[in-house]
Amino acid sequence: MPLVVIGGVAAGLSAAARARRLDPRLEIVVLEQGPAVSYGACGLPYFVEGRVREPGDLVVHTPEYFRKERHIDVRTGARAAAISHPRREVTLEGGERVAYDKLVIATGARCDTAGIQGAGQPHVFTLHTLDDGVRLRAFLRERSPRRAVVVGGGYIGVEAADALRRNGLEVTLLERSAHLLLRADAAFTASVRRQLEKHGVEVRLDTSAGIVEAGSVDGVPCDMVVVAAGFRPNAELAAGAGIHLGRSGAIGTDDRMETNLRGVFAAGDCAEVNHLVSGRPAYIPLGTTANKCGRVAGANAAGGRERFAGIVGTSIVDIFGMAFASAGFSVEQARAEGFSPVAARIEALARPRYFQGTRTTVELVADRASRRVVGGSVIGEEGAAGRIGVIATALASRMRVDEFEQLDLPYSPPFAPVWDPLLVAAQQLLKDL
Amino acid sequence: MPLVVIGGVAAGLSAAARARRLDPRLEIVVLEQGPAVSYGACGLPYFVEGRVREPGDLVVHTPEYFRKERHIDVRTGARAAAISHPRREVTLEGGERVAYDKLVIATGARCDTAGIQGAGQPHVFTLHTLDDGVRLRAFLRERSPRRAVVVGGGYIGVEAADALRRNGLEVTLLERSAHLLLRADAAFTASVRRQLEKHGVEVRLDTSAGIVEAGSVDGVPCDMVVVAAGFRPNAELAAGAGIHLGRSGAIGTDDRMETNLRGVFAAGDCAEVNHLVSGRPAYIPLGTTANKCGRVAGANAAGGRERFAGIVGTSIVDIFGMAFASAGFSVEQARAEGFSPVAARIEALARPRYFQGTRTTVELVADRASRRVVGGSVIGEEGAAGRIGVIATALASRMRVDEFEQLDLPYSPPFAPVWDPLLVAAQQLLKDL
Numbered sequence: 001m002p003l004v005v006i007g008g009v010a011a012g013l014s015a016a017a018r019a020r021r022l023d024p025r026l027e028i029v030v031l032e033q034g035p036a037v038s039y040g041a042c043g044l045p046y047f048v049e050g051r052v053r054e055p056g057d058l059v060v061h062t063p064e065y066f067r068k069e070r071h072i073d074v075r076t077g078a079r080a081a082a083i084s085h086p087r088r089e090v091t092l093e094g095g096e097r098v099a100y101d102k103l104v105i106a107t108g109a110r111c112d113t114a115g116i117q118g119a120g121q122p123h124v125f126t127l128h129t130l131d132d133g134v135r136l137r138a139f140l141r142e143r144s145p146r147r148a149v150v151v152g153g154g155y156i157g158v159e160a161a162d163a164l165r166r167n168g169l170e171v172t173l174l175e176r177s178a179h180l181l182l183r184a185d186a187a188f189t190a191s192v193r194r195q196l197e198k199h200g201v202e203v204r205l206d207t208s209a210g211i212v213e214a215g216s217v218d219g220v221p222c223d224m225v226v227v228a229a230g231f232r233p234n235a236e237l238a239a240g241a242g243i244h245l246g247r248s249g250a251i252g253t254d255d256r257m258e259t260n261l262r263g264v265f266a267a268g269d270c271a272e273v274n275h276l277v278s279g280r281p282a283y284i285p286l287g288t289t290a291n292k293c294g295r296v297a298g299a300n301a302a303g304g305r306e307r308f309a310g311i312v313g314t315s316i317v318d319i320f321g322m323a324f325a326s327a328g329f330s331v332e333q334a335r336a337e338g339f340s341p342v343a344a345r346i347e348a349l350a351r352p353r354y355f356q357g358t359r360t361t362v363e364l365v366a367d368r369a370s371r372r373v374v375g376g377s378v379i380g381e382e383g384a385a386g387r388i389g390v391i392a393t394a395l396a397s398r399m400r401v402d403e404f405e406q407l408d409l410p411y412s413p414p415f416a417p418v419w420d421p422l423l424v425a426a427q428q429l430l431k432d433l
Numbered sequence: 434m435p436l437v438v439i440g441g442v443a444a445g446l447s448a449a450a451r452a453r454r455l456d457p458r459l460e461i462v463v464l465e466q467g468p469a470v471s472y473g474a475c476g477l478p479y480f481v482e483g484r485v486r487e488p489g490d491l492v493v494h495t496p497e498y499f500r501k502e503r504h505i506d507v508r509t510g511a512r513a514a515a516i517s518h519p520r521r522e523v524t525l526e527g528g529e530r531v532a533y534d535k536l537v538i539a540t541g542a543r544c545d546t547a548g549i550q551g552a553g554q555p556h557v558f559t560l561h562t563l564d565d566g567v568r569l570r571a572f573l574r575e576r577s578p579r580r581a582v583v584v585g586g587g588y589i590g591v592e593a594a595d596a597l598r599r600n601g602l603e604v605t606l607l608e609r610s611a612h613l614l615l616r617a618d619a620a621f622t623a624s625v626r627r628q629l630e631k632h633g634v635e636v637r638l639d640t641s642a643g644i645v646e647a648g649s650v651d652g653v654p655c656d657m658v659v660v661a662a663g664f665r666p667n668a669e670l671a672a673g674a675g676i677h678l679g680r681s682g683a684i685g686t687d688d689r690m691e692t693n694l695r696g697v698f699a700a701g702d703c704a705e706v707n708h709l710v711s712g713r714p715a716y717i718p719l720g721t722t723a724n725k726c727g728r729v730a731g732a733n734a735a736g737g738r739e740r741f742a743g744i745v746g747t748s749i750v751d752i753f754g755m756a757f758a759s760a761g762f763s764v765e766q767a768r769a770e771g772f773s774p775v776a777a778r779i780e781a782l783a784r785p786r787y788f789q790g791t792r793t794t795v796e797l798v799a800d801r802a803s804r805r806v807v808g809g810s811v812i813g814e815e816g817a818a819g820r821i822g823v824i825a826t827a828l829a830s831r832m833r834v835d836e837f838e839q840l841d842l843p844y845s846p847p848f849a850p851v852w853d854p855l856l857v858a859a860q861q862l863l864k865d866l
Contacts, residue, residue, distance in 0.1 A: 010851070043787055043846050057787040155845075276841075287851050288844040309839050316843035325843055354476055354490035385848040386819015390826050392841050397830035406742050408709075408825050410749035410758055411721040412588075413476050415818040418443070418720050 001027075001099050002073075003301050004090055006080045006237070007106030008032030009041065010287050011268025013061075014294030015104045016072045019302035026302055028072045029098060031090065033079035036130045037063055042287045044133040045156065048140070049163035055134050080107075083241035085261050102263045102301040105238050105251065106294060109269035109285050112230035116151065118212035124225045127156055136226070140167060145223035148172070151209040152229030153180040155317050158192065160226045161201045162319055172202040172220050174209050176229065181317060183377070185330035187345060191361065191379050192324055199320040233270045233283065246272040248283035255307040257297035265301050267293035274310030277328045277374050277395055278337045284313050312395040316385055323384035327392040328375030331365055340368040341375075344428035348421040350383045355413045358382055362425040364391070364401070371400040371433055376425075383415075387422055401429050434460075434532050435506075436734050437523055439513045439670070440539030441465030442474065443720050444701025446494075447727030448537040449505045452735035459735055461505045462531060464523065466512035469563045470496055475720045477566040478589065481573070482596035488567050513540075516674035518694050535696045535734040538671050538684065539727060542702035542718050545663035549584065551645035557658045560589055569659070573600060578656035581605070582649075584642040585662030586613040588750050591625065593659045594634045595752055605635040605653050607642050609662065614750060616810070618763035620778060624794065624812050625757055632753040664718065666703045679705040681716035688740040690730035698734050700726035707743030710761045710807050710828055711770045717746050745828040749818055756817035760825040761808030764798055773801040774808075777861035781854040783816045788846045791815055795858040797824070797834070804833045804866055809858075816848075820855055834862050 003019055005012045008030045016030050030037070038061040046052045063074040079093040083103070090098045111126040113119035123145075125136045139145065146169060150161045153175030161173045173196065179185065180192040180203075193203045210218050212225055233250035235243075243259045243266070246252040251259060251266040255274060258265050268290035275282035289311050296308040316325040328334075334341035343365045351357030360380030367374050376391040378384040394404050405426035411418055436452055438445045441463045449463050463470070471494040479485045496507040512526040516536070523531045544559040546552035556578075558569045572578065579602060583594045586608030594606045606629065612618065613625040613636075626636045643651050645658055666683035668676075676692045676699070679685040684692060684699040688707060691698050701723035708715035722744050729741040749758035761767075767774035776798045784790030793813030800807050809824040811817040827837050838859035844851055 040785065040787070040846070040851065042844070042851070043785065046788070046846055052787045286844065288841065288853075291851055292839055309836060310841075312841045314841040314843050316845045316848055318845060318847040323848065327841070327843075352473065352476065354473070354485045355479070383819065385843050386816065386822050388843045389819050389823045389840075392843065393823050393826040393832075394830070396836060396840055397827070397832055399826075399830055403742060403829060406725055407822075407829055408721070408745045408747040408760070410747050410760075410818050410821050410825065411475070411719065412749045412751060413473070413479055414751040415749055415756065418473065418475070418724055420721075 001088065001101035003028045003102045003104070004098055004100035005030045005104040005106060006090065007108055007268065008037035008074055008076070009039065009108060010290035011294030011297070012104065012106035013038050013066070014291045015106060015267060015298030015301065016066070017070060018295045018298035020070050020072055022299055022302040022304055030066070030072060030074040031078040031080050031092070031098065032074065032076050034129055034131065035076050037066070037074055037076060039130050041128065044127050045159035045163045047133045048127065048136050048160065049166050055130050058130065080237055083237060085241055085264060103265070104297050104301050105264065105266040105270060106268045107234035107237055107270045109231055109233050111227055112232040113227050115230060116209050116212060116227060119227060121212060121214070123223065124212055124227060126227050127160055139224060143223070145169060147222040148224045148226065149174060149217040149220050149222040151217070151225065151227045154182050154228060154231065155315065157228035158196070158317055158319060160228055161196060164226070165199060165201055172204065172222070174207045174217070175205050176208045178205050181315070181324060183326050183330050184332040185377065188324070188326065188330065188377050192319065195319045195322050231285065233285070235270055238266060238270070246281045246283070248272055250283045252281065255309070256300045257293050257308055258300065265297035267297040273308065276310040276312050282311070282313070284311060286315065312392050314388060314392040316388060322379065322381055324379050325384045325388035326377040327388050328373070328395045329365060330375055334365055334367065334374050339374050341365050342368050342429065342432050344425050344432065346421065346425045346428050348424050349417055350380050350421065351415065352413050352417045357417065360384065360421050362387065362421045364425045364429050366401045366429055366433060368433060371402060373399055373401055373404055390422055401426055401433060405430055434521065434534035436461045436535045436537070437531055437533035438463045438537040438539060439523065440541055440701065441470035441507055441509070442472065442541060443723035444727030444730070445537065445539035446471050446499070447724045448539060448700060448731030448734065449499070450503060451728045451731035453503050453505055455732055455735040455737055463499070463505060463507040464511040464513050464525070464531065465507065465509050467562055467564065468509050470499070470507055470509060472563050474561065477560050478592035478596045480566045481560065481569050481593065482599050488563050491563065513670055516670060518674055518697060536698065537730045537734050538697065538699040538703060539701040540667035540670055540703045542664055542666050544660055545665045546660050548663060549642050549645060549660060552660060554645060554647070556656065557645055557660060559660050560593055572657060576656070578602060580655040581657045581659065582607060582653050582655040584650070584658065584660045587615050587661060587664065588748065590661035591629070591750055591752060593661055594629060597659070598632060598634055605637065605655070607637050607640045607650070609639070609641045611638050614748070614757060614759070616759050616763050617765040618810065621757070621759065621763065621810050625752065628752045628755050666716065666718070668703055671699060671703070679714050679716070681705055683716045685714065688742070689733045690726050690741055691733065698730035700730040706741065709743040709745050715744070715746070717744060719748065745825050747821060747825040749821060755812065755814055757812050758817045758821035759808070759810040760821050761806070761828045762798060763808055767798055767800065767807050772807055774798050775801050775862065775865050777858050777865065779854065779858045779861050781857050782850055783813050783854065784848065785846050785850045790850065793817065793854050795820065795854045797858045797862050799834045799862055799866060801866060804835060806832055806834055806837055823855055834859055834866060838863055
């Protein structure tokens with residue numbers, strides 16, 4: 001009986017490919033409800049913007065590739081309707097039954113537009129699948145809308161606002177919470193907001209979208225709407241099979257990515273993972289995590305014994321040429337997780353003054369009791385990805401600020417100042433610890 | 434009696450400034466043999482090139498600034514000739530004696546041209562002090578030399594070759610060893626060499642410079658010579674005072690940067706430091722390390738109790754727009770240090786294909802027994818500084834490849850592919866471990 005994988009994007013195909021590599025003779029079936037597999041969903045905003053020209057540019061491999069080159073039976077348009085673990089079978093929407101020995105659930109997530117009246121209209125879009133992107137791009141080309149409302153100030157919402165603005169639209173962004181980019185951090189949010197507003201995006205925080213009408217959302221005039229809010233794990237199929245969900249509503253797993261049902265694994269946007277800083281399960285759905293967890297799930301489903309240690313919540317977003325990156329917890333988040341956070345936020349040059357370095361903002365958050373770094377953020381036009389990578393690595397190794405302050409970071413005038421902004425932030429933080 | 438610091442560049446002034454911060458009333462005297470203090474020596478090649486316009490752009494602070502704003506008595510043109518620790522005094526070249534309570538030795542290093550016949554001629558330059566840079570720049574402007582020989586394929590030599598070539602000169606680089614950029618790594622050296630040659634620099638390895646004549650070096654025709662070889666710690670003053678030197682010939686220190694003489698500290702290019710990967714003293718003179726060690730020496734000299742954990746040997750050099758970065762040990766170096774090295778070298782895109790990412794090369798070296806990462810290198814036009822920073826952080830925390838492979842590195846199409854090249858290298862390495 002085969003290994004069956006439900007879901008053919010990041011986590012699902014990582015699982016299938018890894019299982020194939022470990023066991024060349026295993027029968028592997030991938031069930032994908034949509035028409036396409038193996039695409040880089042994180043590139044969709046750049047396809048909408050136009051920087052990525054063809055939807056095909058986002059597709060890594062076709063179903064044919066997997067069938068022919070990897071001997072993986074990828075079935076598109078195959079929507080799993082139910083799982084019966086006692087019978088070890090998945091029932092498809094059409095009634096067909098697919099037997100499994102091991103099962104990987106990689107059903108992803110969705111934008112839940114249920115709370116928004118009128119979300120079904122043709123000028124309302126989500127940005128989740130390749131089809132969503134194609135449909136939105138066609139609307140831009142054919143209808144030449146002048147005004148857009150984006151609902152949701154997370155990664156996709158902010159990237160969509162950037163993409164639409166660059167296409168010349170007037171854009172209003174509505175975010176239900178007081179924060180942008182999912183980081184409970186007033187200063188970080190203020191910086192994101194400033195950058196959006198500087199480039200002509202109107203930002204309204206603490207604002208839910210209620211009613212979409214033909215020419216407006218809650219009275220804000222617009223010709224089109226992008227809903228990038230209400231992100232929910234597709235966990236119903238799993239729950240229906242008796243699989244335990246975590247507190248977030250996503251599927252709970254152990255460090256082998258196995259659910260409470262033996263031989264049933266879950267990975268990607270439908271599943272929780274361990275957060276290395278808090279030591280507790282977290283739901284932070286991102287493409288990189290989906291790939292890594294999928295790999296581990298696939299390895300274990302193929303008889304391996306691998307574990308996924310966890311994530312630290314690293315993210316980076318480009319907004320009109322400025323990077324906003326964060327990892328671990330903000331002060332507010334750290335406090336909610338039970339730490340006694342102390343933070344330092346500094347502004348410094350990303351490269352020496354005599355090398356025309358631009359300003360970068362670094363915040364480091366530490367726990368007073370353990371002196372461990374528990375979070376940080378980097379904002380700037382250059383070097384932000386590298387610097388958040390350093391913070392992420394320090395978080396993964398539970399580094400104390402004392403060690404962080406002496407990190408042997410690369411120095412040469414074309415790349416960094418002699419005192420890297422990360423070290424300046426750590427020095428500042430040590431004064432308060 | 435005052436804290437006396439011998440040397441007024443990176444380590445010396447970091448020590449003085451830190452001591453001042455910890456003790457506002459301490460008397461602090463800095464003795465600098467040259468005419469200038471507090472300059473970014475690492476910027477000299479860019480001043481020679483012309484990208485940095487004025488020598489003043491490299492000066493961070495003037496002696497007046499330190500006197501007025503920090504109440505630090507900085508004396509230029511003050512060359513220490515001897516230290517008598519029993520009498521707690523430094524004798525200057527002119528005979529003047531300066532009493533100390535605590536002493537920080539930050540005498541730096543020099544290019545030892547003694548092995549090269551004819552090195553005293555006016556068309557022969559080193560690139561160590563601000564004066565050296567000014568003299569070399571003036572020679573370029575006034576004499577319009579057409580051909581240069583650079584002796585030494587370390588950081589300064591390679592950067593000087595780049596700078597001179599960009600000024601239109603024909604450049605030949607002579608390196609005594611088989612390696613470039615001080616890394617015993619044939620593949621890395623080959624990449625550096627390829628990049629230099631691609632931009633018209635002739636490279637001769639395994640070639641010592643013997644005799645400089647008016648129009649040639651060992652028969653290689655040239656109008657000017659830059660000697661960037663024979664880097665030696667200025668440790669004679671310390672040795673004369675009974676201070677122990679390490680095996681490298683640089684001053685030995687403990688983790689408080691204290692020498693064998695109580696109350697006498699050493700930091701910067703004249704001193705050894707602990708290498709975090711080998712756990713042994715190493716002599717890797719670099720500006721960042723000088724600043725950090727100076728800070729610790731200054732803190733302890735002012736009565737603090739700080740320690741410097743150590744370095745991991747991180748470096749990065751820009752050669753005609755391509756970054757060559759490394760940290761920790763190459764396979765050859767790791768073997769010499771007693772490890773059983775296993776390495777993986779991969780080439781991958783620094784960003785997604787659909788985002789016009791350029792190729793980057795990553796090598797990771799691990800120890801077979803402990804599975805620890807013990808070194809790595811990154812070569813590429815984008816993202817190399819950030820990626821070597823991640824490797825450096827992993828080295829400092831003694832991370833195993835197993836953890837490294839799951840690092841939660843930042844992902845978003847404008848910055849990195851979903852599988853960062855670092856993770857691809859780690860996956861490859863795990864196959865062989």
